[in-house]
Amino acid sequence: MNNIIIPFPEIENFKFFMENEIDGFIMGIDGFSENFNYLVKEKNLKRICEILKEKNKKLYITLNKVCFNDKIESLRILLHKISKLHVNAVLFTDMAVLNIVNEDNLDINLIWDNTLVTNSKTINFLQKRGIEGFLCSFELTIDEYISIVKNTNCKGFIKLFGYSKMATSSRKLVSNYFEYAKIDKNPKRKYYFKDKKSKDDYIIVESDNTNFFSGKILNGLLEYKRLINENIDTTIILDDYLVPESSFYNVIEAFVALRNSPNDEDFAQKLKMVVDSNCYNNTYNGFLNKKTIFKVKNNE
Amino acid sequence: MNKVELLAPAGDLEKLKWAIMYGADAVYIGGKKFSLRANATNFTIEEIKEGVKFAHEHNAKVYVTVNIIFHEEDFDGLIEYLKELERIKVDAIIASDLFIIDLLKEENINLEFHLSTQACTLNKEAVKFYQKEGVKRVVLARESSRESIKNIIEETNIDTEVFIHGAMCTCYSGRCMLSNYMTNRDSNRGGCAQICRWAFDIFDEYKTKLNKNIDFSIAPKDLSLLKFIPELIDMGVKSFKIEGRMKSIYYIATLVSVYRRVIDRYLEEKENYKYNKNDEIELYRCANRQTTDQYFDKFPGVDEQYYIGREENTNQDFLGVILDYDKNTKEIILEQRNFFKVGDIINIFGPRKESFNIKVSYIKDENNELLDCARHPKEILRIPCEKEVSKNDLIRVKFLG
Structure with a gap:
């Protein structure tokens, strides 16, 4: 089964997405998650879960911030709350989550989400310790992803639309620079930085942390077609973070349309163009079809 | 402990x-x-x-x-x-x-x-x-x-x-x-x-x-x-x-x-x-x-953080590696790494021992020719030192009092 999930939207857009053909939502929690246009407050969680259940939509909560030691007790309290809500799963990046869920015997399905999710062996290792799925790292090719899915019994998740997160620093890098350079601006959430050699643009966002994003938007619509055609059981994430709202509606429609007619090559190409044009053609394919190199010189 | x-x-x-x-x-x-x-x-x-x-x-x-x-x-x-x-x-x-x-x-x-x-x-x-x-x-x-x-x-x-x-x-x-x-x-x-x-x-x-x-x-x-x-x-x-x-x-x-x-x-x-x-x-x-x-x-x-480039200079403090000590002539035999000259005060340090300073009163090359300065990396040189030193001690610029 191929599921399409999107970030949980702001309340005013809620109804639109409820009636949409997407399968569910991925939700960020204020204080424990980042890189969402809208972070949910803990106090609103219960009510939202009830509404989603009524509409038969899946809900995945993502805890994608690294957890500092002084936040551990509040993480534990949050996980206890979540365990009572029976959400579909929690995506986690910090092993503290896995340990607390196991130690406290909490009823939570876990999906491992990390840049370290690059091979089936470690996914299988963690499956024995309680995870039921994984969100693969962004630098994997689609071939690598398919290979991993085939080599595990875990549920695979892959992001196929949105800006790609490149890195996170816990430092306030923009604020620090503005202070040093005496730039009289309040750091807003989004800036662009440019590599002086390649002249490529990237995005930098400062909030609690400083996050770095690709300058282009990943459009993996054709790779989604391949996953469907090859019967790869997967959940795909369409991510609207930093993407204009109006564009995102059309992107969702395109991916849903592809799922409904996955065998028509011309149609898929047209849908890809729809996604591209809705993103002002500022799209790319990420690493889905491009391997990264790691040995700069052969020192065998 | x-x-x-x-x-x-x-x-x-x-x-x-x-x-x-x-x-x-x-x-x-x-x-x-x-x-x-x-x-x-x-x-x-x-x-x-x-x-x-x-x-x-x-x-x-x-x-x-x-x-x-x-x-x-x-x-x-x-x-x-x-x-x-x-x-x-x-x-x-x-x-x-x-x-x-x-x-x-x-x-x-x-x-x-x-x-x-x-x-x-x-x-x-x-x-x-x-x-x-x-x-x-x-x-x-x-x-x-x-x-x-x-x-x-x-x-x-x-x-x-x-x-x-x-x-x-x-x-x-x-x-x-x-x-x-x-x-x-x-x-x-x-x-x-x-x-x-x-x-x-x-x-x-x-x-x-x-x-x-x-x-x-x-x-x-x-x-x-x-x-x-x-x-x-x-x-x-x-x-x-x-x-x-x-x-x-x-x-x-x-x-x-x-x-x-x-x-x-x-x-x-x-x-x-x-x-x-x-x-x-x-x-x-x-x-x-x-x-x-x-x-x-x-x-x-x-x-x-650093803001203007990397704010670091090439280090030229490291002057040489001691290869041996000639007890007869009381000379250090060293391999040069950076420039130094006669009259410089240099510092010698080694594993688990206090460092000490000496003044370079002469420099000789492998042919016993006297030199004004040591300018060639990896060149084997001799300098006098009353205190016995050990192989693998290091020589650097004197920067402490």
Whole structure:
């Protein structure tokens, strides 16, 4: 089964997405998650879960911030709350989550989400310790992803639309620079930085942390077609973070349309163009079809 | 008395020997396979074997990094490699990919597993998870504060390894793909292009350039926890790690000897221990990079970063390596590394001994010809010295009183 999930939207857009053909939502929690246009407050969680259940939509909560030691007790309290809500799963990046869920015997399905999710062996290792799925790292090719899915019994998740997160620093890098350079601006959430050699643009966002994003938007619509055609059981994430709202509606429609007619090559190409044009053609394919190199010189 | 390990980097066999000679209790090295720092020289199996032999003869340990984050295509040869490391009696591996824990058990390979800093471990619950899996030691993330280190040790009693000196990553280790995106080099498989050392232009949402005079930079200053060594020892940290597998022998010898001295001085006489500013000067002169305590004492801010380029100069303090001492002529035989001249006052230091200054009254080449100055790197020279010195002592510019 191929599921399409999107970030949980702001309340005013809620109804639109409820009636949409997407399968569910991925939700960020204020204080424990980042890189969402809208972070949910803990106090609103219960009510939202009830509404989603009524509409038969899946809900995945993502805890994608690294957890500092002084936040551990509040993480534990949050996980206890979540365990009572029976959400579909929690995506986690910090092993503290896995340990607390196991130690406290909490009823939570876990999906491992990390840049370290690059091979089936470690996914299988963690499956024995309680995870039921994984969100693969962004630098994997689609071939690598398919290979991993085939080599595990875990549920695979892959992001196929949105800006790609490149890195996170816990430092306030923009604020620090503005202070040093005496730039009289309040750091807003989004800036662009440019590599002086390649002249490529990237995005930098400062909030609690400083996050770095690709300058282009990943459009993996054709790779989604391949996953469907090859019967790869997967959940795909369409991510609207930093993407204009109006564009995102059309992107969702395109991916849903592809799922409904996955065998028509011309149609898929047209849908890809729809996604591209809705993103002002500022799209790319990420690493889905491009391997990264790691040995700069052969020192065998 | 708390035993604490001083752990030094070694990019090749020569550096391994220097680090141990100058007082390291253990060294960490990378093999030709499965190790980050693909650009370092790294060790063949034969060299690891020789390094282990040398280390064990000097009561030191060798840890081998097997710390890439594996992709499906990377597994070939791993089991054989780990078995080889066991056979040649490596003391531990430093790894971050967790499947290796089970692999060691399944293949009955007796190697201690140290969790690499690439796992970005910052809290006690994550440490407890690793501890249950049989991880012997956790290398804590460089973002760790005093309180978190203390609490993790108190709550878990696991062996902790803490970075005390060297370069910092700007972003969370193991979670940085800047190199992948900007150079197509995989940072988690040894290809890190150190993007966080680059200078950039920065623009607002209207694409107006904001940096008029000063490039946008995200590079952190180096870490030094020299001031906090006594505190860290008392907390129960098991291992003090120095960063820098690609650094020179002079850098390694200097850092190891300074930290060795400070650790020993504190352990020998806790009540009378005093911080010595000269130790700090020695470290700074060696690296020529500004250091701060980064996350240890407070959250880093504007002062913990570099903004104008890298603000460091080529180090020319290192003048030569002592090859021998001629007792008959009372002359040092040395291999030159940087310029010095007759009349200069130079400083000689060696493993576990006090440094001292001498004035260069003459310089002779291999043919006994007198020279005004030493200007050729690697040239073999003689200079007079009344005090006997040892092979592998080092000569540097005099910068302390």
